[in-house]
Amino acid sequence: MSTIERIRRARVARLLDHEDLQRAAARALPRGIREYVAGGSEDEVTLARNAQAFRDVAFRPRMATWVPEPELATTVLGTRVDLPVLTAPCGGLRLVHPDGDLGFAKAAAGAGTVHVASSAAGFTLEDIASVEGPKWFQLYRFSSHETMEHLMRRAQDAGYSALVATVDTAVSGYRVRDFKNGFSYSMRVNARNAVKLAPQLLRKPAWLARYVLDGLPFEIPNTARITADGKPMVLTEMTKGGAGSHSPTWTDIDWLRANWRGPLVVKGLLTVEDARRAVDAGADAVIVSNHGGRQLDGAPATLTVLPRIVDSVGDRAEVLLDSGIRRGSDVVKALSLGAKAVLAGRLPTWGLAAGGTAGVERSLELLRTEMIRTMRLLGCHSVAELDRSWLDEDTLPSAIKEVETP
Template sequence: MSLLSSFTDAQTDRRLQTIRNYTDARASAAKRLPKAIFDYVDGGAEDEVTLGRNTKAFSDLSFAPRGATWVAEPDLRTRVLGCDLSLPVMTAPCGGMRLVHPEGDLGIARAASRAGTVHVATSASGYSLEEIAQTPGQQWFQAYRFSNEDAMQSLVRRAQTAGFGALVATIDTAVAGNREKDFRNGFSYNMRINLANIARMAPRMSTRPGWVYRFMRDGMPFELPNTADLTSDGKPMELTEMTRTGKDSHSPSWQDIRWMRSNWDGPLVIKGILTVADARKAASLGADGIIVSNHGGRQLDGAPATMNVLTRIAEAVGGDVEILLDSGVRRGSDVIKALSLGAKAVLVGRYPAYGLAAGGEAGVSHVLEILRAEMIRTMRLLGCTSVGALDASWLNTEAAAAELPDLLTRK
């Protein structure tokens, strides 16, 4: 190991020691990323109403602890669609992670494996799906339609060949959400890496010379390797070009879901479920799992918080499919609340991205271990021995009744 590497590692260690929660990780990422990149990761659609609802829905719920108890070793283990997890917190599919740090999707996948959980690789990754599949541990693959049925089917077949354990179909991205911060920052839908755009963006990026150095050393990766064979010119799509409005939806249709079910040999998960009707439709088409998700508040602003619809959906289809949840998870205590209302596990996107910005793979591992420690502490304070024992009785149902009127009365 070189002297420079040792010095850099020591700097990273010191930085990570200052991160004790989600807020710290977010602040560290803001210091290390150019504003355009940070806002891309951090922001939501339009007025960010749904973004705010997601976190409020968790804070509005209170616990019902059992006193005079001692739990020596709370058991966080669970099993999701054949995958044994020692931490019921999966890393969500997030595009653009190689812009955050050169280790990008590979670093997140390795950290998830080390934590004993699943990484869900995105179609919009900065590395090819084949490269991600070669990392150790359990990997799922998330598929977009990319406005083209053939493109979607090609990705699905490649993912099957690469050995991903499950296929995740995202159904809430017919068009891109209106993320106005990206437009204000010049992070536009026709941005390409060329001299003109480099010159235009340089003043905004130069405030973070460390990031610029890493980005240039990594070859300025703004393209999506998985799309190289999906375009007319054979060149990969750019990150911001991926969801440009075209003649077709970027979300798989229900007909596409039928095709996936017939052609994918393994568990099929539908991501972007917010209604009982869609949950039942997914189950009827043979989905093995669903992810209750509003895309982290990045798509339809005004969509409900996922926690406000979770139990309604769980009661409707919980016996037919396994239920996961994302959007708004900030603390280990949030994970406990989601599991109490019917989720088998949660997915986190921004939190690992902030950890990645703060310290690469080590930063992702650090934030996942924060969540683990918070979960253990919460379960000890609750007096709960295992995540398998969690249900609505661990929440203060009377206080939540106004917000979730029909969800918490059945235990």
């Protein structure tokens, strides 16, 4: 391990929870990037609701029980994971830190879990795949089936075991903070925006130095080289609001199912109807997600809608959840309400900003230790035992209570 890596690890080891990580990230990042990560859409009602839903639910512990070593391992789509927390697909990570998506993939592998690589990653999907460990590939809807087919073929050749279709981004959510900060992760560095962003960037000389040494990466390499007529950046066309949906429609899902060999995951569902439709179309798993409150503001908290979805499709597909995970105890609550595993987006991103790969490792380690402590205090030996009996019924919102306890 290099000396720099050792110093980074020692520094992040002093950060005791994700609030510390977020504070360290805030110190490291220029405002535009910090708020790009932290922000939600419009009034950020859903962003706040996500985390609040976890806070509102109380545990129902079984005291006087000694649990020496709670078991956190489970499987997702047949892959064993030591930690039921996957690293979520996040675009723009290389702007946060040069380790970017590779840092996510390395830390996920180190924690014994899956990294879901974003099609808007800062590294090529082949570079990310070269990091050992299980990986899934997340796909948006691009301007043509040829483009998507090309990406899918590359992902399949590179060894991604599952394809994740994100369906909650028909258009981009209105993330006002990004507009106010003059920031977009798909923007190009040019004289005009360099002048506009300069005051923010110059305030963070360490970030700026790293970014310059990394070669000013503003490209999204997975989509930059692939159009048939040699046009760069399909994703830029998409984010500028092209004619079609930015995420797969149901027709595309059928097409993806027919063309992807292996498990298909549909990410971004919030209702029983859509979950049933995805599973009927051949999805092997669904991710209950509102994109971390970054898309439709006013969407429900994912924890609230989870039990109904588990109730309706849980016997035919695996149900995962993201949006609002802030503690290991949140993971335990989601699993108690039927999620097979969760994904975390912002937490490992704060870790990445605070200390590169070492910071992401710290984030996953914090989630692991928090889960273990929670389960020991609950008196629960294994994630396989988690169900609603570990939660205080009186604190469950009515939307959850409606679903009969199995």
